[in-house]
Amino acid sequence: MKSAVLLFPGSNRDRDMIKALEHISGNPVATVWHTETTLPEADLYVLPGGFSYGDYLRSGAIAARSPIMGALKSAAAQGKHVLGVCNGFQMLTEAGLLPGALMRNASLHFVCKNVELQTTSTNSPFTQNMASGAVWQCPVAHHDGNYFADSETLNRLEGEGCVAFRYANGTNPNGSINDIAGITSENGRILGMMPHPENLIEDLHGGLEGRALFESVMQTLDAA
Amino acid sequence: MLNNTVEITPELLDAHGLKPEEYQRILELIGRTPTFTELGIFSAMWNEHCSYKSSKKWLRTLPTKGPRVIQGPGENAGVVDIDDGQAVVFKMESHNHPSYIEPYQGAATGVGGILRDVFTMGARPVAAMNALRFGEPEHQRTRHLVSGVVSGVGGYGNSFGVPTVGGEVEFHKSYNGNCLVNAFAAGLADADKIFLSEAKGVGLPVVYLGAKTGRDGVGGATMASAEFDETIEEKRPTVQVGDPFTEKCLMEACLELMKTGAVIAIQDMGAAGLTCSAVEMGAKGNLGIELDLDLVPTREENMSAYEMMLSESQERMLMVLEPSKEEEAAKIFTKWGLDFAICGKTTDTLRFIIKHHGEVVADLPIKELGDEAPEYDRPWVQWPEPEVSPASDFAAPNDYAATLLQLLGGANGSSRRWVYEQYDTLIQGNSAATPGGDAGVIRVEGTNKGLAFSVDVNPRYCYANPYEGGKQAVAETYRNLCAVGALPLAVTDNLNFGNPEKPEIMGQFVGCLKGIGEACEALETPIVSGNVSLYNETFGEGILPTPAIGAVGLLKDVTQRVGIAFTAADETIILLGGHGTHLGQSQYASEVLGNEAGAPPPVNLDKEKRIGTFVREAISKGRLTSVHDLSSGGLAVALAEMTLPKGMGASINALPEENQHAVLFGEDQGRYLVTVKPTDLAAFVEDAIDLGIQVDELGQTGGSDLTFAGIATISVSQLKSAHEGWFPTFMAGTC
Numbered sequence: 001m002k003s004a005v006l007l008f009p010g011s012n013r014d015r016d017m018i019k020a021l022e023h024i025s026g027n028p029v030a031t032v033w034h035t036e037t038t039l040p041e042a043d044l045y046v047l048p049g050g051f052s053y054g055d056y057l058r059s060g061a062i063a064a065r066s067p068i069m070g071a072l073k074s075a076a077a078q079g080k081h082v083l084g085v086c087n088g089f090q091m092l093t094e095a096g097l098l099p100g101a102l103m104r105n106a107s108l109h110f111v112c113k114n115v116e117l118q119t120t121s122t123n124s125p126f127t128q129n130m131a132s133g134a135v136w137q138c139p140v141a142h143h144d145g146n147y148f149a150d151s152e153t154l155n156r157l158e159g160e161g162c163v164a165f166r167y168a169n170g171t172n173p174n175g176s177i178n179d180i181a182g183i184t185s186e187n188g189r190i191l192g193m194m195p196h197p198e199n200l201i202e203d204l205h206g207g208l209e210g211r212a213l214f215e216s217v218m219q220t221l222d223a224a
Numbered sequence: 225m226l227n228n229t230v231e232i233t234p235e236l237l238d239a240h241g242l243k244p245e246e247y248q249r250i251l252e253l254i255g256r257t258p259t260f261t262e263l264g265i266f267s268a269m270w271n272e273h274c275s276y277k278s279s280k281k282w283l284r285t286l287p288t289k290g291p292r293v294i295q296g297p298g299e300n301a302g303v304v305d306i307d308d309g310q311a312v313v314f315k316m317e318s319h320n321h322p323s324y325i326e327p328y329q330g331a332a333t334g335v336g337g338i339l340r341d342v343f344t345m346g347a348r349p350v351a352a353m354n355a356l357r358f359g360e361p362e363h364q365r366t367r368h369l370v371s372g373v374v375s376g377v378g379g380y381g382n383s384f385g386v387p388t389v390g391g392e393v394e395f396h397k398s399y400n401g402n403c404l405v406n407a408f409a410a411g412l413a414d415a416d417k418i419f420l421s422e423a424k425g426v427g428l429p430v431v432y433l434g435a436k437t438g439r440d441g442v443g444g445a446t447m448a449s450a451e452f453d454e455t456i457e458e459k460r461p462t463v464q465v466g467d468p469f470t471e472k473c474l475m476e477a478c479l480e481l482m483k484t485g486a487v488i489a490i491q492d493m494g495a496a497g498l499t500c501s502a503v504e505m506g507a508k509g510n511l512g513i514e515l516d517l518d519l520v521p522t523r524e525e526n527m528s529a530y531e532m533m534l535s536e537s538q539e540r541m542l543m544v545l546e547p548s549k550e551e552e553a554a555k556i557f558t559k560w561g562l563d564f565a566i567c568g569k570t571t572d573t574l575r576f577i578i579k580h581h582g583e584v585v586a587d588l589p590i591k592e593l594g595d596e597a598p599e600y601d602r603p604w605v606q607w608p609e610p611e612v613s614p615a616s617d618f619a620a621p622n623d624y625a626a627t628l629l630q631l632l633g634g635a636n637g638s639s640r641r642w643v644y645e646q647y648d649t650l651i652q653g654n655s656a657a658t659p660g661g662d663a664g665v666i667r668v669e670g671t672n673k674g675l676a677f678s679v680d681v682n683p684r685y686c687y688a689n690p691y692e693g694g695k696q697a698v699a700e701t702y703r704n705l706c707a708v709g710a711l712p713l714a715v716t717d718n719l720n721f722g723n724p725e726k727p728e729i730m731g732q733f734v735g736c737l738k739g740i741g742e743a744c745e746a747l748e749t750p751i752v753s754g755n756v757s758l759y760n761e762t763f764g765e766g767i768l769p770t771p772a773i774g775a776v777g778l779l780k781d782v783t784q785r786v787g788i789a790f791t792a793a794d795e796t797i798i799l800l801g802g803h804g805t806h807l808g809q810s811q812y813a814s815e816v817l818g819n820e821a822g823a824p825p826p827v828n829l830d831k832e833k834r835i836g837t838f839v840r841e842a843i844s845k846g847r848l849t850s851v852h853d854l855s856s857g858g859l860a861v862a863l864a865e866m867t868l869p870k871g872m873g874a875s876i877n878a879l880p881e882e883n884q885h886a887v888l889f890g891e892d893q894g895r896y897l898v899t900v901k902p903t904d905l906a907a908f909v910e911d912a913i914d915l916g917i918q919v920d921e922l923g924q925t926g927g928s929d930l931t932f933a934g935i936a937t938i939s940v941s942q943l944k945s946a947h948e949g950w951f952p953t954f955m956a957g958t959c
Contacts, residue, residue, distance in 0.1 A: 009473050010469045054383065054467065055469075198653065204655075
């Protein structure tokens with residue numbers, strides 16, 4: 001699997017993501033600066049976590065309008081795989097690549113802790129190798145993770161199996177609707193999620209469950 | 225001849241925090257009346273915050289050298305060798321006054337300032353901690369301050385992208401009018417690639433980089449060097465506003481630029497902004513500096529030279545650049561969207577010359593600005609050593625279970641989860657131990673080594689006996705590091721005290737420093753950086769002396785650390801260092817009995833070192849499954865804390881009957897609780913006895929209760945709800 005991580009000023013989990021991708025895929029990871037207008041050839045494009053542009057205006061809003069996003073939208077339209085984690089998820093919704101919005105946490109506080117995640121759909125390349133319905137511990141670290149969408153969109157997401165992950169057992173840390181923690185596009189090739197699988201890939205992290213997600217998409221892409 | 229357009233009156237001097245005799249010294253030094261801008265420069269350089277004029281004499285007595293020390297005090301941060309050509313760069317600094325006036329921005333810029341100190345040295349920040357002290361929970365301002373300070377610390381650190389791995393939060397009425405916000409940061413660098421502030425070479429460009437200069441924070445350092453009174457609300461404009469996004473870009477730009485070899489000298493603009501950074505670079509390098517303020521990027525119109533020289537706008541950096549690399553540097557600055565300007569040059573005149581609108585507005589001898597700053601040998605009184613009160617002087621509780629719940633669930637004993645869940649503790653993917661244990665631990669990126677961090681002080685101890693309290697602060701951090709298996713390397717100190725012009729406050733300072741110095745010497749943890757914050761007083765009432773110590777330790781193998789949690793049943797629980805006897809200044813005495821009289825527990829540094837080394841070695845041999853040092857609340861609280869993380873209970877056999885309340889709640893120093901694997905028990909006990917370390921087998925892990933035979937049985941879930949409940953309830957405003 002060849003992957004490329006898009007970098008924005010203020011991205012700060014880019015290094016975590018690059019490390020995780022390199023660690024799991026064994027391949028070097030390309031990086032793309034936000035002012036570029038073309039993407040390098042890759043199987044997976046990743047929008048990392050952080051506070052792009054300080055999250056001023058709205059989280060992910062300015063990044064969603066930066067030069068590189070045109071190229072990302074074209075790539076997505078051509079069926080490329082895109083992963084957005086945390087601030088990356090916020091960018092995906094701001095860019096219109098995924099529906100809905102991520103509002104300020106209901107507590108109004110930044111929250112960093114382990115939550116329980118349930119893998120609710122294994123329809124996508126990102127989740128196809130994960131155990132359906134399994135509950136696993138995963139860290140979150142965000143201020144704006146309170147997912148919201150109108151009821152029509154929600155019905156569609158739920159109906160089409162686009163809700164990839166849900167906060168389980170009362171651990172919803174941000175008030176997101178239907179306990180949604182991550183969603184995919186209709187074709188399953190774009191995944192946006194608030195939790196941080198990249199911080200859950202080795203013993204030091206207290207768990208390896210995040211690997212399953214990367215390994216799953218890697219298997220799809222390597223088989224392609 | 226410079227024109228002096230503003231008449232220098234006693235009122236003006238007073239507003240600048242300059243004493244009449246200090247002004248006389250200025251007149252003698254420059255042989256004429258200073259201009260308004262020059263007066264501002266002097267006040268910035270000579271205030272307590274920048275000049276350390278009351279503390280210097282005593283700071284010199286501290287041990288600052290050691291085989292691992294690469295850079296001691298005097299630079300932006302201390303640098304310590306961690307083997308393999310790597311170094312840890314760290315410092316702690318206060319932002320007390322600004323945080324009381326405007327808690328969010330005060331705390332945020334405190335974090336920003338300390339991060340900047342670290343990356344200015346060429347190190348990428350990898351860990352942060354903070355030590356916060358607030359007034360009593362019932363005080364009307366406390367909740368507002370806690371809420372603002374915690375959001376501010378998180379708001380800055382989270383966005384910047386550094387994990388917060390530890391810290392402390394305490395409440396005491398002495399901070400009602402003056403909270404403490406002490407921020408610690410540590411970074412990693414190659415030991416041979418440390419950047420310093422000393423300018424080298426004549427005629428080289430002085431480059432301004434980062435955020436634009438505004439009027440925020442003008443006079444901030446002077447404000448920080450004064451006491452508070454009812455005019456406090458008027459001081460809000462002296463607090464700076466933080467922008468973590470710019471700081472993150474500034475760090476990336478600086479680290480990128482440093483790799484190119486373009487940076488000759490670098491100094492961040494902290495307290496007293498442009499003035500302090502430029503003077504420091506020049507004076508250290510025996511060079512003059514000439515600045516043209518018309519070239520400095522500003523965000524407000526019509527700023528005067530005075531305002532520009534004293535602005536404390538954040539996220540700014542000054543550097544001397546290699547001229548041949550100017551273009552390369554410009555490219556990097558542009559990439560990161562940062563304002564920059566060549567705004568001056570180094571000279572061989574040893575003068576600090578400021579031009580504005582084509583006129584020279586300041587022309588001062590650069591070395592004397594720093595070197596000739598007043599230094600005071602303030603009168604001080606020796607604190608009377610309080611008598612040690614025997615345990616029998618303190619009433620025993622009727623209900624031990626209720627007392628334990630009270631301590632574990634009180635303002636100072638309860639879980640800080642509400643606080644640390646607002647900090648990103650995991651970013652960078654190297655966090656091995658996050659807040660809630662004895663010390664935070666991170667892995668050194670790309671290696672198997674670990675770095676451990678702890679910050680601690682017991683201000684009640686320091687107030688009762690400054691010397692013992694100073695020793696204890698160092699010993700406690702030493703113990704915290706040993707408890708995770710780390711070799712303590714060095715410390716940074718953040719010395720928060722009241723008004724040094726009062727001999728009794730100066731006495732506290734002198735006493736604490738003596739204790740700190742002795743402990744650092746004995747435990748071989750030199751002081752490599754630090755900060756002094758004086759005048760922490762409101763309406764003439766000083767805070768408890770609070771010399772916070774931030775300590776850094778090294779683990780050769782990060783996978784060999786242990787935590788405080790009981791993890792398996794049927795393991796033997798052992799107390800190292802003897803049973804408790806001392807209740808003076810304990811949490812039990814203070815919070816249950818309302819008694820803050822008498823002597824704190826004495827610290828035996830030899831014992832600390834012996835037991836600490838023993839614990840570390842046992843951890844590295846893999847014999848221990850959990851370790852927790854005994855501190856506030858003594859044995860009972862420590863045991864309870866060990867049951868909580870995994871809900872694993874323990875049965876404690878009959879304890880000594882005499883003064884049982886001291887056995888359970890005494891805070892005698894130099895003690896640890898450990899659990900030992902059954903197979904290693906005999907060897908462990910034998911080794912301890914060989915070393916003359918007292919070993920008491922207390923009982924076994926297991927079950928879902930914490931049972932003290934014949935005294936009390938409490939379910940772990942009850943302990944947990946008491947421990948977790950206080951903070952959220954308090955912040956919700958319902959207690």
